Amino acid sequence: MSSLESNTEADSDLTPKIPVWELPDVPKGNLSPHLQLQRTRVVCNKEAPTNTENVQYSGAYAAMGVDNSLGLGEFRKRFRVEVIRLTEGDMEFDLIGIDASLANAFRRILIAELPTMAIEKVLIANNTSVIQDEVLAHRLGLIPLQVDPRLFEYMSENDIPNEKNTIVFKLHAQCEKGGSRSTVKTDELKWLPNGSELLLATENMASNEASKPKTYTSFTCSQDSLPEFSKNPIAPKHPDIIIAKLGPGQEIELEAHAVKGMGKTHAKWSPVATAWYRMLPEVVLLQEVEGNKAEELVKKCPVKVFDIEDICKGVKRAAVARPRDCTLCRECIRGDDWEKFVALQRIKDHFIFTIESTGALPPEVLFTEAVKILEDKCERVITELS
Amino acid sequence: MEHGSYQDQSKATFSLTDEDHTLANSLRFTLNQDPRVTFCGYSIPHPSDARVNIRVQTTGDPASEVLKDSCQDLMLMCQHVRSTFDQAVIDFKNQKILEAMDIKL
Numbered sequence: 360m361s362s363l364e365s366n367t368e369a370d371s372d373l374t375p376k377i378p379v380w381e382l383p384d385v386p387k388g389n390l391s392p393h394l395q396l397q398r399t400r401v402v403c404n405k406e407a408p409t410n411t412e413n414v415q416y417s418g419a420y421a422a423m424g425v426d427n428s429l430g431l432g433e434f435r436k437r438f439r440v441e442v443i444r445l446t447e448g449d450m451e452f453d454l455i456g457i458d459a460s461l462a463n464a465f466r467r468i469l470i471a472e473l474p475t476m477a478i479e480k481v482l483i484a485n486n487t488s489v490i491q492d493e494v495l496a497h498r499l500g501l502i503p504l505q506v507d508p509r510l511f512e513y514m515s516e517n518d519i520p521n522e523k524n525t526i527v528f529k530l531h532a533q534c535e536k537g538g539s540r541s542t543v544k545t546d547e548l549k550w551l552p553n554g555s556e557l558l559l560a561t562e563n564m565a566s567n568e569a570s571k572p573k574t575y576t577s578f579t580c581s582q583d584s585l586p587e588f589s590k591n592p593i594a595p596k597h598p599d600i601i602i603a604k605l606g607p608g609q610e611i612e613l614e615a616h617a618v619k620g621m622g623k624t625h626a627k628w629s630p631v632a633t634a635w636y637r638m639l640p641e642v643v644l645l646q647e648v649e650g651n652k653a654e655e656l657v658k659k660c661p662v663k664v665f666d667i668e669d670i671c672k673g674v675k676r677a678a679v680a681r682p683r684d685c686t687l688c689r690e691c692i693r694g695d696d697w698e699k700f701v702a703l704q705r706i707k708d709h710f711i712f713t714i715e716s717t718g719a720l721p722p723e724v725l726f727t728e729a730v731k732i733l734e735d736k737c738e739r740v741i742t743e744l745s
Numbered sequence: 746m747e748h749g750s751y752q753d754q755s756k757a758t759f760s761l762t763d764e765d766h767t768l769a770n771s772l773r774f775t776l777n778q779d780p781r782v783t784f785c786g787y788s789i790p791h792p793s794d795a796r797v798n799i800r801v802q803t804t805g806d807p808a809s810e811v812l813k814d815s816c817q818d819l820m821l822m823c824q825h826v827r828s829t830f831d832q833a834v835i836d837f838k839n840q841k842i843l844e845a846m847d848i849k850l
């Protein structure tokens with residue numbers, strides 16, 4: 360017994376125990392080219408695209424000694440934004456070094472979860488036009504309003520409409536009898552900074568004559584006295600959207616109440632006409648394409664991705680000049696053995712993002728607001744968990 | 746709301762109300778990037794109730810802690826995206842101003 364014990368002791372002396380955290384790092388391997396391609400590119404073959412999924416699991420390449428996790432430091436180093444185009448109404452920019460799940464989250468928030476103001480309630484006093492009340496109300500709802508929604512609060516079911524949650528517009532249009540037909544456009548929507556002018560029906564009008572007559576809203580102050588609206592009055596974004604057409608003798612008189620809401624309730628509250636992204640196309644020439652074949656290739660592409668460059672002695676060679684314009688129509692790999700010459704790919708972590716604003720907020724503000732909303736969601740989960 | 750057992754806190758399902766793919770898919774990404782996570786996934790049990798279930802299984806740490814860290818990571822990523830984006834927009838605008846001045850000269 361004792362001899363055995365001494366034996367094991369001797370063994371452990373030979374191989375001293377090293378705690379795992381003092382072991383040297385496993386040498387980091389490199390992914391073989393085909394796995395690297397699989398990880399970073401979508402390959403668009405003739406029949407169908409392959410490698411469309413993202414490898415997210417941090418240990419996916421552990422067997423090869425490659426760490427697939429994206430630490431915050433690494434993310435900060437890799438992530439880039441490049442603005443391509445920025446106008447009042449739309450913008451295009453590149454998000455580089457970000458996962459599709461995040462890019463998609465921003466897109467979804469832009470479309471469905473950023474609040475704006477839109478007409479929700481329409482009180483129709485008179486409508487003798489051919490367009491029905493409900494259709495008219497629906498049309499009014501879809502008119503984009505130029506007003507910063509961050510200055511307003513949501514109105515819940517039991518709230519009384521006040522100057523903080525409601526914007527009131529009036530529309531009174533008439534077509535003269537005997538005249539010609541007229542068109543009602545959005546510039547006839549007049550903002551009422553003092554709230555509704557329609558009186559609320561009360562049981563006995565006589566008794567409360569002395570007090571201020573009750574209307575459909577109860578504003579404590581005029582909205583145009585507020586500093587944020589006194590300089591830029593609230594109005595529809597475009598003055599020339601057609602609301603209705605009136606025949607001689609027809610009339611529309613109504614009041615429209617706009618409230619704050621989100622795109623997931625109704626698309627009229629969506630602050631973007633569209634927000635979308637696409638992955639950056641990458642066109643690779645697998646072999647030199649020269650001579651007639653080069654000219655054929657240039658002619659094949661409908662958006663002129665390829666150019667011909669003259670190399671010495673008048674030999675013509677095809678070159679990829681504008682891969683960004685590629686629509687991945689796959690025309691260039693159709694027929695014969697073109698797939699051996701051209702490879703169409705998309706870069707998985709390079710997104711060309713486009714935002715078209717409806718006008719309430721400029722597109723760059725919309726994007727920052729969208730990112731903020733995702734942050735708020737995380738914060739909510741954190742507080743709920745702790 | 747967390748569903749799990751007290752004996753083994755390394756596995757749990759979290760049921761988040763009023764959330765959808767937007768948050769769940771981003772969280773799945775950040776969770777997957779955490780080496781402590783052995784499995785994670787999410788599902789929306791029914792499209793007409795606003796709820797997602799996120800399943801997290803770890804190598805030993807409490808699942809709720811790991812999820813919290815992932816949320817923190819996602820938040821920091823968002824903050825970085827925002828500051829980078831703002832800077833890119835400012836740079837772009839400045840460049841446009843410079844270009845406009847060049848034309849006048």
Ligand code: SF4
Nearest residue numbers: 660685686688689691
């Ligand atoms: S896929 Fe279509 S657009 Fe793209 S390079 Fe080929 S032919 Fe041109």
